[in-house]
Amino acid sequence: MKRSMMQTVFLLAFVFYSLCAGASVIQEKAYDICKYGAKGDGKTLNTNAINSAIKDCAENGGGTVLIPKGNFLSGTIYLKDNISLVLRKGAVLKGTADVSQYKSYTPLGNFSMFDSGGDGENANSAIDPHWNRALILGVGVSNVSIEGEGVIDGNHVFDSEGEENMRGPHTIIIAESRNILMRGITMNCASNYAFMAYKIEDMVFHDLEFNEGWDGIHIRGGKNITIRNCRFFTGDDAIAGGYWENMVISDCHINSSCNGIRMIMPATGLTISNCTFAGPGKYPHRTSKEKKRNNMLSAIILQPGGWGKAPGEIRDIYIHDVSIDNMNNPLMIVLNEGNTGDNILVERMKATRINQAAVSIESWKGGTFGNVAFRDISISYEGNKNPELKNLQVSQPPADSRLLPCWGWYVRNVRNMVLENVVLNYRGEEARPAFWLNNVGKAELIQVNYTGSEDVGAIMRENTGTVIKR
Structure with missing residues (x-):
């Protein structure tokens, strides 16, 4: 990759x-x-x-x-x-x-x-x-x-x-x-x-x-x-x-x-x-x-088709050694109509004071993501205690990032995802789960630490296959 x-x-x-x-x-x-x-x-x-x-x-x-x-x-x-x-x-x-x-x-x-x-x-x-x-x-x-x-x-x-x-x-x-x-x-x-x-x-x-x-x-x-x-x-x-x-x-x-x-x-x-x-x-x-x-x-927002239909693939994407501070969202990758995605690797990303939206890897009218991997990631969010947020109905995003029903990581239509040595936390209070997995074939969470990890509902799953935590 x-x-x-x-x-x-x-x-x-x-x-x-x-x-x-x-x-x-x-x-x-x-x-x-x-x-x-x-x-x-x-x-x-x-x-x-x-x-x-x-x-x-x-x-x-x-x-x-x-x-x-x-x-x-x-x-x-x-x-x-x-x-x-x-x-x-x-x-x-x-x-x-x-x-x-x-x-x-x-x-x-x-x-x-x-x-x-x-x-x-x-x-x-x-x-x-x-x-x-x-x-x-x-x-x-x-x-x-x-x-x-x-x-x-x-x-x-x-x-x-x-x-x-x-x-x-x-x-x-x-x-x-x-x-x-x-x-x-x-x-x-x-x-x-x-x-x-x-x-x-x-x-x-x-x-x-x-x-x-x-x-x-x-x-x-x-x-x-x-x-x-x-x-x-x-x-x-x-x-x-x-x-x-x-x-x-x-x-x-x-x-x-x-x-x-x-x-x-x-x-x-x-x-x-x-x-x-x-x-x-x-x-x-x-x-x-x-x-x-x-x-x-x-x-970083990678959204082919985000401003009008733009068919084609995003492939062999390598993001590494980046520092992010004080913004709405650290990373968002979205597939739209006519798009596919594969071989996406993110390593050594540190983000602080993220104040609105979780990392999201999501496909809507596009095809399914193939292989995506994240290693050595650290993200600190500003918590949001509004209990209504966990009931948000997620739809295809507008041009930019938006609030989601989870605070840490949102994934939709991905075949294989690996998270390794990932630390997620928030400041203040938070009413939402950390992860939201929708139609994920296989997710491996290796040495993934996050606030509230002991909570039964910390990872929400919809139509999702194997989730391996180790």
């Missing part, structure tokens, strides 16, 4: 290659945008100057397009092959408040599999030009980097015709592209997602910081992706998307007023490791508007 040695070697080699490749681009000729008429006064619209520098650089074989110290206002700029866009320390690339200055990405193929939201307020489509506007567009490009010590500021551009009648353009869209590096940059105040991608391959995000805005990194269709040593302080989900293949998220600090990692479409070969998840959110949830809600929801 663990990632194979060959996969690990490949990913490490890929990260090393990408970082070195980015460094080699910088050594080429530099094209300073100020030499093309750009002015860092925070007032001049520099779109044409920046695009001219990029065009000239690309036509001469590639190299570095340099944004020096200053506040450079711009509309949409277009990345090209073999370009390194470098923001020096003190440089700010800022999106203009004029929404007419943003251009759209239009996919060449049928990307309907990436649509989400159904007919709701948050519906979005890959072929919607209004949805797919961005400050920086990279379409069909390769060997590109965005790096430096500067800031890319989305400027929280308001658009009454955007999603939720308020969202503006994304800060960056990369689509149908490969061999991409983002490194060192700080991204502030995204008007929608800070980074949005469709069908990308071989990309590394390294040492980035995300502040405010909506989602931090949102990828729909990604292969061989590494997100490492990044810091998220987002007003919506920190990392989201789906249809991922071989994605590694490691050594990141994640703070959000929504979810930490939210997967809304299938994935295979996903590793989440050595990350910290801490609530409440530093910045309020953008969509909550004047309510300024900032409680963090789930640290």
